[in-house]
Amino acid sequence: MIFVTIGTQEPFDRLIKAMDEIAESFPEVEIIAQIAKSNYHPSNIKTLDFMTPIEFNEHFSKAKLIVSHAGMGTIISALQQEKPIVVIPRLTKFKEHRNEHQLATAKKFDELNYIHVAYDITELKKIVLSTYYHNLKPLYKLGPYAADSLISSIGTYITSL
Amino acid sequence: MKVLAIASIGGHWVQLLRLKPAFKDSELVFMSTKQSFADTVKGFEFHCIPDSNRWNKFDLIKTFVSVYRKIKVIKPDVIITTGAAPGLMGVIIGRLMGCKTIWVDSIANVQKLSLSGRIAIRFANKIYTQWPDLASGKIIYNGKVIS
Numbered sequence: 338m339i340f341v342t343i344g345t346q347e348p349f350d351r352l353i354k355a356m357d358e359i360a361e362s363f364p365e366v367e368i369i370a371q372i373a374k375s376n377y378h379p380s381n382i383k384t385l386d387f388m389t390p391i392e393f394n395e396h397f398s399k400a401k402l403i404v405s406h407a408g409m410g411t412i413i414s415a416l417q418q419e420k421p422i423v424v425i426p427r428l429t430k431f432k433e434h435r436n437e438h439q440l441a442t443a444k445k446f447d448e449l450n451y452i453h454v455a456y457d458i459t460e461l462k463k464i465v466l467s468t469y470y471h472n473l474k475p476l477y478k479l480g481p482y483a484a485d486s487l488i489s490s491i492g493t494y495i496t497s498l
Numbered sequence: 499m500k501v502l503a504i505a506s507i508g509g510h511w512v513q514l515l516r517l518k519p520a521f522k523d524s525e526l527v528f529m530s531t532k533q534s535f536a537d538t539v540k541g542f543e544f545h546c547i548p549d550s551n552r553w554n555k556f557d558l559i560k561t562f563v564s565v566y567r568k569i570k571v572i573k574p575d576v577i578i579t580t581g582a583a584p585g586l587m588g589v590i591i592g593r594l595m596g597c598k599t600i601w602v603d604s605i606a607n608v609q610k611l612s613l614s615g616r617i618a619i620r621f622a623n624k625i626y627t628q629w630p631d632l633a634s635g636k637i638i639y640n641g642k643v644i645s
Contacts, residue, residue: 345508389534409509409606413516413644435553438606445608445629483516484641487626491520491600494624495499495576498598 340400502574
């Protein structure tokens with residue numbers, strides 16, 4: 338199963354439409370999408386509105402692949418649970434976000450080689466299908482907590498008070 | 499030490515939870531923008547506040563009043579947040595009430611500090627960025643929420 342998530346802020350119709358088209362061409366691929374506030378109504382994929390964190394985690398852990406906007410919550414969760422993830426940044430030119438920070442974040446994590454990044458829909462479809470069918474491994478594995486240096490810096494400050 | 503940890507749902511919240519070991523010797527209380535997120539911090543006191551962003555002034559006021567009332571009751575020694583708008587309000591209100599305040603700017607801000615972070619500079623006792631090239635003066639880098 339491919340789990341698609343667009344976060345909680347704004348619609349991301351470009352992504353949902355692309356995933357709907359993939360499902361139409363490849364009916365054997367099961368796709369479930371979390372689509373808060375979507376304007377596009379897909380007909381080939383199962384959709385859910387806002388989920389509780391518990392429901393969200395259930396879908397997340399069952400998925401073979403995560404496809405999402407370039408939101409840090411999803412990226413961190415995927416890396417922590419060792420799920421391959423493909424992200425496509427929300428862009429201002431399509432009115433998907435108010436600023437271009439998702440593009441900057443995606444580029445940075447792409448450079449670090451932590452995640453697969455698609456910069457347009459054609460690339461998205463290509464990467465999603467190849468990742469799905471070739472069982473690609475996640476690119477990077479995260480531990481459960483922040484860097485020791487950050488934790489000890491904050492911890493030391495608090496105990497010094 | 500009583501620590502109040504604030505974050506909006508989504509990426510901010512995920513990042514906040516990754517800092518948990520820093521509070522192991524403190525009494526920890528959480529605050530976020532959706533009640534269902536209490537399930538992700540079972541065993542801890544959890545407070546829900548209405549969400550808002552800088553695009554809706556009326557919601558901002560509602561959130562501000564709610565954060566203010568809750569902090570007055572919780573009486574934390576330290577307020578820490580990973581953003582966004584409600585966390586900034588926590589830092590401002592906390593500072594005015596005499597709490598020590600910590601702002602950890604989201605890892606999503608790779609080019610410059612978030613707008614909330616830039617405002618927080620004036621109020622927070624400690625400001626962290628997660629990207630070494632954004633550190634300067636009061637803004638410090640000490641690693642990321644991921645490792």
